[in-house]
Amino acid sequence: MDLKLKIWRQTGPDVEGKFVHYPVHNISKDASFLEMMDILNEELVANGEEPVAFDHDCREGICGMCSLFINGHAHGPDDSITTCQLHMRKFKDGETIVIEPWRARPFPIIKDLMVDRSAFDLIIQAGGYVSINTGGVPDANAIPIKKENADLAMDAAACIGCGACVAACKNASAMLFVSAKVSQFALLPQGKIEAKQRVENMVAKMDDLGFGNCTNTYACEAECPKDISVANIARMNREFLAAKVS
Amino acid sequence: MTKLDSKVPSGPIAEKWTNYKAHQNLVNPANKRKIDVIIVGTGLAGGAAAASLSELGFNVKVFCIQDSPRRAHSIAAQGGINAAKNYPNDGDSIYRLFYDTVKGGDYRAREANVYRLAEVSNNIIDQCVAQGVPFAREYGGLLDNRSFGGALVSRTFYARGQTGQQLLLGAYSALSKEINKGAVKMYTRREMMDIVKIDGKARGIIVRDLVTGKLERHGAHAVLLATGGYGNVFFLSTNAMTSNGSAAWKAYKRGAYFADPSFVQIHPTCIPVHGDYQSKLTLMSESLRNDGRIWVPKKKVDAQKIQKGELSPVKIPEEDRDYYLERRYPAFGNLVPRDVASRAAKERCDEGYGVGNTGLAVYLDFKDAINRLGKNVIEARYGNLFQMYEKIVDENPYETPMMIYPAIHYTMGGTWVDYELQSTIPGLFVGGEANFSDHGANRLGASALMQGLSDGYFVLPYTMQNYLADQINVPHLATDSAEFEQTEKDVQDIIDRLFVVKGNKTVDSFHKRLGLIMWDYVGMARNKEGLEKAIVEIKELRKEFWGNVNVPGEKTGMNVELEKALRLVDFLELGELMARDALDRNESCGGHFREEYKTEEGEAMRDDENYMYVSAWEYKGDDQEPVLHKEPLVYENIEVKQRNYKTA
Known part of the structure; x- marks a missing residue:
């Protein structure tokens, strides 16, 4: 060619x-x-x-x-x-x-074609984890998880943090990226304990860094190489609302 | 000759690690704050160690080559992670995992290290689940397991075909938590250029900022290298483009012995090579061998027609297919270890039964599994792998069998370390694929993730502390000392020399030629004559490189060609040591197959009498031959026999 x-x-x-x-x-x-x-x-x-x-x-x-x-x-x-x-x-x-x-x-x-995506790392650092240290954790099978939830959590966790969602969005919104991490933990019992602070801190960091808002065009989902669903954004909005009213 | 002290604790094997921890030195919380640790690499070993050491209270500086610690090449591991949980109740135990790993490694791994690995494997699964790693589960809500090569039990935990990604994101999340606290200082887009030694101890590193091109000095009380393997010496491998051997090689040149450099793993299930512009090879997870059956045509004439594109494999009737692994190894069938499966594929292709337009491929067929379980089940298990295959090869593997061929995947060799994972340079620790210790001459599937996380979460935080307990009176390391000055100058000299050459051949053109030499003579099958030839040809290539390479651009600012050239400088030396090591080892074991040493049936023939040792090479200068030290391997808890995958 x-x-x-x-x-x-x-x-x-x-x-x-x-x-x-x-x-x-x-x-x-x-x-x-x-x-x-x-x-x-x-x-x-x-x-x-x-x-x-x-x-x-x-x-x-x-x-x-x-x-x-x-x-x-x-x-x-x-x-x-x-x-x-x-x-x-x-x-x-x-x-x-x-x-x-x-x-x-x-x-x-x-x-040239190379960009700095460290903003994504900063968002994860704001709360994209379960705050446990190495050691002293229960046996893995002591935390049973519904298969459907584990599968949905895995769907969200499949995000590779490439930034295509931001690039595709006319508002440069990072909602799909952030919501994928928020969803993964919202769906799992391990993540429930810090759910409130997590969603508040990650969303605040996202706003601070200058990412835009979501206006439901779904361009992010269409361009996501890992087919992360916009349903995660809905879940994050629910988590965010729940955090704000609790 | 220096005696290599592996520092294996005394006592029964099952108590060694417990005893070590009970008696090791610790650092009190107030003193931990005064101690700095440098970690190079943020894969499973580096990321996990960084998070864990920071949680303990040490000051941690972490360096990675990518733009984010989340992108280390551990992320590409697909199939799973082993642990001796025995959740399926199928007879697994710590001893059995230990036994399988030592046997799978063809009795060339250090017994005590492997036992410890098996012992902490269960903690890893617990830790990862607590972090929120979404492992596959059964309908009852408990964890699911699958089988992998070289084992008769199902002990592999997995997260679809993205287990490495999920485990790495777990370690990355733990690391992010520590960065957020301000306890870890993260440096991205940095490549380690050299180790700084002061009074014989590792006290810092020189790194190159890949964006500005500037050299930086960083000091610490101890340095951990978790920089992965050197498979890219072959140019084509399943490794990521930036995976390289430079950190380990620089450590070697500063005095850390390099162990078993010739032990490389050739993975049997990769997408075959398709063109000379190709930049890398893509792995298809070993988990596919759970349900896929490997075959080639029984008749040579069928194979030839397929090669010419005149016959479709789906047209070949069952009786004309040779399921050669099931035929040769009835007990393990398609789940024999990687080295055995790779050699069997090469044997068939060399005999003329290979498929694809090059004749260098065999089939991995899911027809029977789809008939037995339904397409939906296969799609749920391997959907992402099938999609990846289809995008690359442009064929639908649900309908036409996959074509696969062996490719360089992993390096069992690496920096020599003792039981504490400390190299022969005091204060220089090495973890994950970068060290040599646990897999012997062949690594079993789903054991790399286990070893990376074992080193990172559960071994190094203890053993490094044992070393650091001695260092509490050493102040923070100033980087204006003569040693830092000189090491930085050494690095700058190499960069300057590369720009002086101004030849007319690109870096990649040399790398491709090195790769061909390595694949032809130091690859899947080796012999004395070929290895001697490789040593001569690599020397000549090195000379030509330094006389005719073209490194364009500037010393400052981003310069990708310079980065590649610097890595190739080291590969051109490392390749020669690999050939030397393969030449020294007059036996076949695991991934190291010497054509002169095989049984009548063509299986690898070890020589335990003369070669039951770890070869540890000492650098003596550019113009001198390296010196070989031998660490004898002693097996007190396992009966050494010829590996047998024919009967259970």
């Missing part, structure tokens, strides 16, 4: 960026999107140019590091996968592909 790439280049956080055009040739349809980017970068390096910076690591869709906005979609045109699992067979020969970083104020650009 021959492709025309239109890639966002920006040398640093406070510098103006711009789109640069790069043609690539003879790409196999079986190559992954990031392997196509590798081929481009090898060519740039061979020509003495700076390679395009982008985040990636496990390349099997679980670490949450990769983060490209491709042709207007977080993680590209395919459903339920991350950019690293996207394959070139999803594109047409001769197609122009527009590649941008996540765009949201709480995710400042570091370089």
